[in-house]
Amino acid sequence: MNGSKINLLQMQEYFEKQMSGIHTLSDLELSENDYRSLSAKLKAFSFFSGSENDIEDYMISIVVYCTYTLIYGVDVKDFGSALSILLSKSQHVEKMRLRMYNDTFLDYGLNTFDIVESDLRLYSQKLTARHAGIPNKEKYSVYNIIDDCLDCMDFDELYIRVYKRLPPRTKFIFDLMDQNMQKTYLMDIKIMMCDVVDGLLPREHLLNKYPRMSVSLIDHCLMWNENNKQQIRYHIN
Numbered sequence: 001m002n003g004s005k006i007n008l009l010q011m012q013e014y015f016e017k018q019m020s021g022i023h024t025l026s027d028l029e030l031s032e033n034d035y036r037s038l039s040a041k042l043k044a045f046s047f048f049s050g051s052e053n054d055i056e057d058y059m060i061s062i063v064v065y066c067t068y069t070l071i072y073g074v075d076v077k078d079f080g081s082a083l084s085i086l087l088s089k090s091q092h093v094e095k096m097r098l099r100m101y102n103d104t105f106l107d108y109g110l111n112t113f114d115i116v117e118s119d120l121r122l123y124s125q126k127l128t129a130r131h132a133g134i135p136n137k138e139k140y141s142v143y144n145i146i147d148d149c150l151d152c153m154d155f156d157e158l159y160i161r162v163y164k165r166l167p168p169r170t171k172f173i174f175d176l177m178d179q180n181m182q183k184t185y186l187m188d189i190k191i192m193m194c195d196v197v198d199g200l201l202p203r204e205h206l207l208n209k210y211p212r213m214s215v216s217l218i219d220h221c222l223m224w225n226e227n228n229k230q231q232i233r234y235h236i237n
Contacts, residue, residue, distance in 0.1 A: 001090045001133050008041040013059050018186040019060075023207075025067040025131040035068040041086060045098075055086075055097065059104045062086065063128070071130040079125040079176050098124055105131075111212050115181070129138035130185070138167040139220040146190050150197070155183045162186055188213060196221045 018028055030038070042065055045058070055062070062085060069082035076082050086097045098120040105112050105127060113130050117123040126147050134142050145165045152158045158183060166174060174182050195201050196218075201209065206218050 008038075008045055008058065008061065011038055011041065012058055015060050015064055016108075019110065021050060022110075022215060023211060024111060024216075025064055026071065026133045026217075027215045028064065028069050029216060030064070030137075032072045035065075035072045038068070039063050052113070056100055058166075059100050060108060063101060063104045067128050070129060070176070071135045071169070079121075079128065082128070083124065083168075095120060095149050101117055102127065106203045113181075113212060124177065125176050126181060129173050130181065133174050133214050133217060134170050134173070136216065136220065138170045140224050142170060142189070143193060143224045146186070146193055150190065150194060155187055158186055158190060159183045191216070192218065193221055196225045201227075215234065 015028065022028060038061065042061060043056070046119070065085065066079075066082045069076050071155075073082060076177075080087070083101075086094070086101060088094050088097065101124055102120065103200075104110075110131070112127060114145075115123060115126050115130075117126060142162075145162050149158055149161045152161060161181070163171075163174070163182065174185075177185070188210070192206070192213055195206060195209070203218070203222060207215060210218060
């Protein structure tokens with residue numbers, strides 16, 4: 001998608017068409033330029049002067065924007081700075097917008113990962129962080145870290161061994177989840193990696209077996225494993 005040459009409505013229509021073929025919003029594979037273009041178009045749009053109807057109409061674009069702010073945002077320090085596009089001085093308006101934000105995941109049939117959280121802001125934070133997942137540029141580093149722990153079958157031990165070594169942006173995203181989510185996510189990745197390394201399941205079977213796992217995460221893991229096999233074959237250190 002070349003975000004600089006299309007308008008917000010076209011971007012919105014593109015996102016809507018992609019929803020049925022993805023596991024997480026990170027599977028949209030927006031480039032940093034696409035994200036910057038979406039950010040500029042949203043911030044320039046008239047609904048930020050106050051129309052709630054317009055905000056609801058473009059909520060999927062806002063959810064995508066917040067997700068990719070966690071991945072690409074330069075000045076983002078916490079989820080609040082990613083979500084600032086929705087925040088208001090009025091607590092009533094903020095609650096209404098957060099409900100719309102969270103309902104968008106359900107409206108488009110997106111994974112909600114069985115998150116149980118009564119606080120609307122924390123629910124939004126955990127859900128968006130899980131959809132952001134691991135940025136592409138850090139995926140291989142995470143696989144290498146977990147590869148050192150493939151013998152680990154205990155959630156707590158895996159977490160201790162992996163968490164402290166996570167690359168910076170991945171750690172930032174992980175820190176927006178609670179610890180139980182972090183442990184479950186890491187163990188799920190580790191189990192998926194074992195299947196990939198074993199090489200017994202084709203890609204389509206992996207996608208069906210791990211519907212809550214990012215398609216991109218699975219595809220990059222397949223590429224990482226193939227690269228490792230090539231290095232072993234040609235004795236590359």
